[in-house]
Amino acid sequence: MLEDTIAAISTPPGEGGIAIIRVSGSDAINKVEAIFKPRQKGRIVSQLKGYQMILGWIVDDKDQPIDECLLAIMRKPHSYTAEDTVEIHCHGGVLAARQCLERVLTLGVREALPGEFTQRAYLNGRLDASQAEAVIEIIRARSKKALNLAMKQLTGYNSQYVHRLEDRLIQVTALIEASIDFPEDVGEPDYQEIAGLLSEVRDELARLLAAGKRAEIYRSGAKVVICGKPNVGKSSLLNWLSGWERAIVTEIPGTTRDIIEEYVNIKGIPVRLIDTAGIRRTEDRVEAIGIKMAQQAISEAELAIFLLDITSGITEEDKEIYQSLNPAKTIIFINKDDLLEKQIDTAQIERLFPGIPVIVGSVREEKGLSELEDIVEAMLLAGQGEPGDLEMLLSTRQQQILQRCMEQIGPITEMLGLVSLDCLAVEINEVIEVMGELTGRSLKAEAMERIFRDFCIGK
């Protein structure tokens, strides 16, 4: 608790140019090194001196970049906390910062409590003695807030899932411990019952995690790009979705030179909608920059709405744009169905863009647009829990706790009956300790209560 490595987003919430994640503790540099790919080959993070910066990418477990970042290395005691510290300067704003933080947290780094960096700074002699009171204030405030928050997050509908999970773990612990401490009253443990409970725990965890991920989208939103050749109607669509005229809508191709972003709400999901400049070969330098930015936006987005013009047929330019899209994250909207000339038929679409959802409609006539919204919602939520299943908001910390439980439960179900009961108890104890962090309950203590409630113990 005093020396573990902690991390948190240290810039204020909200959209900004960059966001900074601070990682502090004895393992900070080594941990971040493991998920960082320097731009310049051969540079090694852990060999950097204090106050050096390095450019590169935070990468996921498959070595794919999450965001381009600058790392700032500070070596103890020359940092705010007087511990080894790494600051990760994300370039992608809040969303990317959250993803980077989550990546850091997968390394066994704990999410810092509010004020914890300052607390460490004080304990390590970095702050003036007069600041002790302020630090104490923060600690008191956060324990109160954490309590309120935990209560709030786990009341009503949500809490029953967590309680069910806790209840099963308590039951497993009670079965094991009763058999160990009261062998004459209880006898051998029922391994089948234990196995059944554990697999229920695993299923429940999976549901909660999926629901949490789904809920995450409702909170932190998603990026959706609108793309298509010039004058296909991208700006009109953006205007319709956002409800007001922002982009200039004209008949002249290439009117939209820069990226236009708008925050819209699609079926309750906050969506950062990006209207890309038309992607086409051009000699115009300003437009060339816009095109490059459009391609970048496409690669970062969760979803692309690809507009085609029913009157012009499928052109080489359309095919070229399609090349830059990820088919699994693409919806095709065939615009201008209100016009008479129709050059695109469905068979053509099937052949050229197999497996992609297609809507034929008209932005001007508001045809097919609610259908489009439905598909956008469905695709953003795909693989993230059954719709209408759980309404669970999980913080990163809570997700991390459930994830850790999940990782521990799997192997345990496989070792049932192969390890002795005392070793099994060690494994289960680890799970219930992690699970206990979720609500601050001592599940072990409750398991002991359960023994006396459920088993008739008594010499």
Add this chain to the structure above:
Amino acid sequence: MIYDAGEYDIVVIGAGHAGCEAALAAARMGCRTLLTTLSIEHIALMPCNPSVGGPAKAQVVREIDALGGEMAINTDKASIQMRMINTGKGPAVQALRAQADKHQYHLAMVDTLLRQPNLNLLMAEVEKIEADQNGVSAVITKTGARFLCKAVVVTSGTYLKGRIIIGDVIYDGGPNNQVPAMKLSQSLMDLGLTLGRFKTGTPPRINRRSVDFSKMIEQPGDERPLRFSYISPLKPREQISCWLTHSTPLTHQIVMDNIHRAPMFTGVIKGRGPRYCPSFEDKVVRFAHKSSHQLFIEPEGRYTDEMYVQGLNTSLPEDVQLQVLRSIPGLENVHMMRTGYAIEYDYVIPSQLQLTLETQAIPGLFTAGQINGTSGYEEAAGQGLIAGINAALKVQGRDPLILKRSEAYLGVLIDDLVNKENDEPYRLLTSRAEYRLLLRQDNADLRLTAIGREIGLVDDTRWEAFNRKLERLSAAKQQLKETTFTPGDAEMASFLAQHNSAPLKDRISLWELLRRPEIEIEQLAACGWLDEAPADILEQLEIQCKYEGYIKKQQEQVKRFEKLEERRIPEDIDYHQVQGLSNEALQKLQAIRPRSIGQASRISGVNPADINVLLINLEKARRKS
């Protein structure tokens, strides 16, 4: 009239399981020691079940032995049956249990006490402890003898204002109809201690000759010779069986028909009883859906016909007890020899103690055993040993002995008593130990013998035996690690085939081979691959090898735990000056005065925010100085 009766270093009040250990430890460490008892005929009395050991308790008995205490040796002398329980559940929770001949247990302990140099035994009731701000100075008996002393260990069990309850029959009394100690409670309160009141109980005893064993299931002991003490002779002995029977729907009907006469339900009993040891009437009421409860009929000794009915603790009226007994298969014509009863008694709320078992209020005053709100002979003996050791260390001006939770069940026991709120008599359970895999009954000697030696309780004989064991362990371990086999070895190939174990792929040591679940060390020894070694050496190595991964895991946890234990809190800290503590934490910390941040974090009512606040304040204080 009060007269000067002499001077001792240490006076121990009460010669039960705690008192005997305390007095023997103090005397063996060279302190002039007086042990007082209400009745010499009842020294080391087992007023409840006739057995020693079981889960967590067996580990404690072995720990007492490793430190140079007496309980293990005495149990080995008096045992009439031994069984290893929890054998299929892993080495950490395996536990030895002995049925003891109660009378023999008493006689053997008296014999040991009488032979002990530096120790005097006195039949007397201590009514008063004298103390001033420097600490205890004397004890005064009912008959006026004043003994000057430097330390006092109170081990008065359930005798303080003891009250016996059998139905509506209620009278002052200690266990087994002994006289209670009616005055000492007041003296402890005058010294500033707060007392609470607990309740416990015991079942009726029956005459073996009136029992029909044909209706019961025999529970024999293990055939192989077993022992508690690492230095007792390991020899086969004649064993006496226990018997298993059960209650019937009729039994439960009798209880329910008379429940209005049960003191537990009429409100006569106010003291809180232990949940792990409920009365039979309590079980019938709370588990109404169960039509039957197990009952074990256990011999009280080799030369008595008295038998104990385990599972039938009760304070029901005597006539109901008799009806209940006779509704049980095999007991239709039973003759009841002693009536079951509940007993209420005063105890010292243990948050007033230090981890040495010395009271915070009075220097030199120690308490141990049931007076501290525990239950069980083993828990009492363990505390007695620690209190006796610390009293002697204090008198000798030496550093106290505090066993860590990661070191011994005795450490867990005392740490829990001081830090956790208990609203029932405390019993040790293996699940109370965080590092259960390390605190095994097989390695108590490896954990604690060196500590016992340093204190001065481990004599040369035990010390030499222990060192021989260490040498043999290390030699045999080396042999296991250095003896290797190649896939081409024919003898090994046939051995593996014989034990359904996969053929070798690479060169492998015996140690690595032993990790395979299907391979046992006895099999390796039988092939002549190991030098001859006693069974306990082989067992120890097998556990160390097979559980290496889990043991390492727990050792890592212990390292993290000990970091917080090592962060000491200054003894003179004034918690009223600590800013930002919650009210409850302030009260608790001020009362318990933890030694370390680790201990503070275990106190009921002190939450993590309080610990963080405390850390900040300690840092502030450090900078000021």
